[in-house]
Amino acid sequence: MADLHVHPDRLEIHLTRAEKVLAMKREDLVVPRDSIRSVAITEDPWIWIRGIRAPGAAVPLTLSIGTWKFHGGKDFLLIKGKQRAAVVIDLDGEEYSRVIVSTPHAARLVEALRVDGSELAADGIID
Numbered sequence: 001m002a003d004l005h006v007h008p009d010r011l012e013i014h015l016t017r018a019e020k021v022l023a024m025k026r027e028d029l030v031v032p033r034d035s036i037r038s039v040a041i042t043e044d045p046w047i048w049i050r051g052i053r054a055p056g057a058a059v060p061l062t063l064s065i066g067t068w069k070f071h072g073g074k075d076f077l078l079i080k081g082k083q084r085a086a087v088v089i090d091l092d093g094e095e096y097s098r099v100i101v102s103t104p105h106a107a108r109l110v111e112a113l114r115v116d117g118s119e120l121a122a123d124g125i126i127d
Contacts, residue, residue: 006112022057023066037090041106045086073097
């Protein structure tokens with residue numbers, strides 16, 4: 001499972017080797033916090049998927065990892081499992097319009113992202 005690191009200026013999503021292979025992505029995701037427009041928790045991340053997989057891997061309602069392209073841009077998905085909460089992060093001015101990540105620590109991630117960067121004493125590590 002990917003490691004999520006919340007820093008005062010960015011969110012880092014460190015993918016495992018298998019996730020990088022499935023997503024056909026060489027680098028981890030780094031999202032500047034200034035680009036985050038909204039963050040929401042969802043119990044059903046599958047309804048948030050839009051567009052077509054290109055490139056990535058998918059097993060319906062079980063696994064979706066990689067890039068999904070749609071008419072207005074592209075999203076990055078890291079959704080695993082059928083009954084796991086996920087965080088939907090809407091972005092502005094970045095490579096991806098939206099990042100959807102399933103994590104057992106969804107509430108902690110949302111709370112860490114809502115804290116003003118100057119209030120973050122140390123790097124928050126989720127997962």
